[in-house]
Amino acid sequence: MDQGTLSRLSALTENGKVNRALGRGQDGVEEVTAQALAEGHSPAAVLEALTAGMAVVGDRFAAGKAFVPNMLLAARAMSAGMALLKPFFDSGEVQRKGVFIIGTVFGDLHDIGKNLVAMAAEGAGWSVVDLGVDIQPEGFTAALDANPGAVVGLSALLTTTMGNMEPVIQAIRRARPDTRVIVGGAPLTREFADKIGADGYSSNPAGAVELLAGFAAEPSGGAL
Amino acid sequence: MRFAELAVGDPSRLLFGTAPKPVKTRRGLEIGGGTVYPELNFTLPPMQVSEATFPEVREIYRSVVAEALDHARHLNSPGVVFEFETLLEFTRHPAWGVELVAVMDELCEQAWRDHGFASEIRLTPNDLREFDRPPRNRTSQYLDAMWELFDKGAAVGGDLLSIESTGGKEVHDDALMMCDVKGVVFALAVLGVRDMRFMWSRIVEIATANGRIAGGDTACGFANTAMVLAEKGFIPAVFSALVRVVSAVRTLVAVEEGATGPDKDCGYEGPYLKAITGTPISMEGKSSACAHFSPVGNIAACAADLWSNESVQNVKLLSGMAPIVSLEQLEYDARLMNTASAAGQAGDLQRLFAASDRALDPQAFVLAPDNVIAIAGEIVQAHSHMDAAVRAASKALDLMTQAHGTGALAIPEAEEPWLDMLGEALADIPQTESQLIEEMLPVYGDKFVPQEYGL
Structure with missing residues (x-):
């Protein structure tokens, strides 16, 4: 398994890159989430990578270095990844915080x-x-x-x-x-x-x- | 676009207390005629409004206005405007709103009769149409109550009619959160302009029928939301400044439809209106910190004809009840401006107001009289409201970029990339309204009902 895939997933989430269609041909969270799962990363690890990307934007926002649109774009990107994790939430393999x-x-x-x-x-x-x-x-x-x-x-x-x-x-x-x-x-x-x-x-x-x-x-x- | 040239083309003439088209009221105020008057707005302390509590509500309104009139006379005020910006319940139940106007008008009339003291009431019903999601702007079940309050409230003493209308806000809220300039232009200059025509043609009709004054609107739900979000660090102030100048194009429509001013206090775009149309304006700044914070505390006074506190809760402070405290603060602010005018030093005070704020925040920068005139000059050259919005925003962005480059405007490091990003976004706005509508429908189509805007 390539740990770089998860790092890349976090970075794409942080930068609000949703998918290839919206990213002028560049892979986004949607594609890289699929890639991470295909490489055998656990759904929990993928969720952690997505959440880590959001956390970075959240920290930048709290420090006055990012704005709500940055958070929204990151959230949209994260949602694209979460959609692929839905079967694992449904089966209970991964759990949300509540x-x-x-x-x-x-x-x-x-x-x-x-x-x-x-x-x-x-x-x-x-x-x-x-x-x-x-x-x-x-x-x-x-x-x-x-x-x-x-x-x-x-x-x-x-x-x-x-x-x-x-x-x-x-x-x-x-x-x-x-x-x-x-x-x-x-x-x-x-x-x-x-x-x-x-x-x-x-x-x-x-x-x-x-x-x-x-x-x-x-x-x-x-x-x- | 009805106005093709500026009514005030010289920044030094965009001055508090004086408007090219002053408005005279029935009890003797001449707003924009050389004197700045305080405009006091107050609201209830935390309490439920119901049939059971209405007698208490009525007593609060009565006692505040009675005490404010006494204190205004004690301070030798030249006159005062009371803004009755209704709570939702008073528009939902117009009879309550009308009764409160009547109570306040009786006190104003008594002060006029007994002491020759001039005061008037600005009646500002709520725009209840927002209760529907998406709003049914032209067919809303709430319109009847709004019109009834305007009409009957005007009949019993509401002298200046105003509203914070919200057409386009359902799109604008989302555009704000994404800092989507194209969405902002669409919401304000396409949807907002259409809704303003609908609303203000009717409000002017009601004012005329009742012998009252159609004051003006405010982009409070749009540009003040942006200002508050920028104040909290949620969106860049440079973006909020662009929203402000674009909002002027929307607020202008009230005057195009026949409103004569004074424009409403929380419309910080008022100086644009005054420069373009010559109508008097109400403004608020440092003395409205009781309601919200802002980066424009002094500069907002540069062109004010009425000076307002936005709103204050009727709670007890050490010196007295908060509305009376506000009145005193407003009166001293107005007195200083009027004294400067009498001494031939109004221009000096206007320059100090501007100089103290303009370099510290983009939202203050776009209210500096020279910038207002430069940007308003773009608006009057436009061939449509959408064109005016894009021209105004582009000019404002150019001015901010230049000023930042010379050190005349502080822009935080985190916001610097937004100057280019906003420039690119403005350049991406299509040439025609139909193209813009086509582009916006897939993005915001689920937020609004095109037919409710005549689209």
Whole structure:
């Protein structure tokens, strides 16, 4: 097995190279993922290479040396590789870090911050269920029914909609008491998050991913 | 394009307090007529808005406006504009919004009657059409409520009508995240322009029917989103600066449809509007840090006719309630500008405003009066809105590149490669609108409904 293939896969992910069709004839993550699997690399090793590429972009972003489009391109490239790993996820040969359900609470239409958190979570190896905006409590609990044990993220941008997080959390607690819920959004504070019973608060996508990593290391009881 | 030449062609004349086409209000403000007035916007503290809490909401609006009027008179303010930028609930339930306008107007009228103190209300309903994904911009179930609030709110005292319209935002949000200049031009100058025509022809009609003033729009959902993202380091500031100048082409359409100004506060593209059309503008800068941060705190004041705080929550600070604190800050800012004008030193203050910010951030750089005039000059030479958008962005990029080369503009190292990348992206934009639409449909076709833009 050529270890260089995995290094190349990481580099292609980092640079957002999706596939040959989009890369003016140059191999992208799609082709090199197939190559790595064909060479006999384990799906877990391939996943690690993809995640490592994303991590490099994430670090550059955190250092102010890269921007969201760099992250998005890397995420797209990683998705191309993940598509080829799907059979191995389905069979259980490799596992994601968990399922992360995210949505903007009812009454609120803002979604850029939510989208950034979703993207960062996906890049960190989570399976993301993005419910969209203006989501009622039932929308979150239904998603939890379909994904028991998932972590839930709530977003709100307005002072008049941040209060809608509390009934959502209450509905989640009633339906699945062990569920971990994190919250974020411009008007929120850690104190507010504590007050409404959230398990975590972050003002930025990187912080949200750190919270998720903490939950993955210490699951709440449900199968992640 | 309705405007083929600049109303203000000399940067030194692109000046606060003075617009070629001032707007007179019914209670005696002459906006753009030589005086800068504060424009105060406030919002509720964290609370639920419902039938049950509405009496409390009404009391908050009443008490804030009453206290603000008293404090404005105490400060010898020449007058004040209150912006009632509605919460979603007040547009969803127009009767609530109308009632609040009436409450505020009664106080303004009382101050005028009893003390001769001039104040007016800017009524800014929400653009609720975003609740549909993709939005149904022309057939939305929410349009009736929006029009009702405009109409009945104007009838009971909403003097200046404005909106942060969002047509094209469903595409623009994605274009922003990818720093896709072509997508930005498509969203703002193709979709946005079409939606602005639809919205503003109706708003002007309502204003005329009620004897009110069609103020103007703002690219808040577009260019201010970019500015906030750049502030957080999510996208390059050089890209955000291009979004700002392109957004001017979209905001201009309100005036093309008959709006007379003052343009809305958070439209930082306002100086372009003033240079092109001569209408007065509201601006916000350092005194809006209570709502959001920005790199344009001083330079935004260069051409302001109203000086705003964007919005502040009604919470208690050491000195008093936050809206009254904001009012005092705005009043002192305005007083300094008006004193400079009276002393014949407005030009000096304008130059200081510009000089203090322009070299530190590309978004401030494109608001410097000389750059505004140079870029606006490209817009008025264009044969279409799309052409204007590309010309404006290209000129802005040239100016930023040159200034960076001479050390007149600081651009972080991480952003330097973007100057070339953005130049290449601009050069890749096709010549005609139909070609651009054809190229954009496969990329963003699932985000918008072409028929809702008349396409």
